[in-house]
Amino acid sequence: MKHVDDFARDRDDRLFDPRVRTALAEFAHDDDLGVLEAAAAIRAAARGLDKLRSTGTGDRGLSPGALDILLRLAVGETGISIKDLAASAGVSSRNVTGLVDTLERGGLAERVPAPEDRRSVLARITPAGRTWLDEFRRPSQAAMAAVFRGFTPAETALLRHLCLRVVENQDRLARYLEDRS
Secondary structure: OOOHHHOEEOOOOOEEOHHHHHHHHHHOOHHHHHHHHHHHHHHHHHHHHHHHHHHHHHOOOOOHHHHHHHHHHOOOOOOEOHHHHHHHHOOOHHHHHHHHHHHHHOOOEEEEEEOOEEEEEEEEEOHHHHHHHHHHHHHHHHHHHHHOOOOOHHHHHHHHHHHHHHHHHHHHHHHHHHHHO
16 A cells, blocks of 8 residues: 655646656656556556445445445345346446356345246345445444545545546546457
């Protein structure tokens, strides 16, 4: 994980990592450096959040991926198909099947027949799964409050917006590249 001591401030009083800047300057053309540094900063922040999330969920016996699926299951009462869970999580159905298996072994989720088609199966959260989420909620919120300490509500909204714009652009690029192949 990055340490605050690793960072410096530019002329506009914005943080940057001098080691990353030096490494990227060797790789990039002058006009590319800003976007490459931004991508490196996103990766560093994502790795830090993933590590924090892994620590928090690992202490409670769940992987971050299983937590993500459990949170999605908590939204509905009747259940969600594996296909729909996979689509909403942006992962493969095979991956979700394994995560639901894990949740099922822990008693946090169950598979039930779909009400409209008994041949189809839905995954649904159990009462134990809801209890698990209730117990996880407060420490998780405290950790996120610490991570975003000093951010105004406007800054967190802007950060969310900018990150999702990156996701939109990534999606557009991926579709463009798929269309070309």
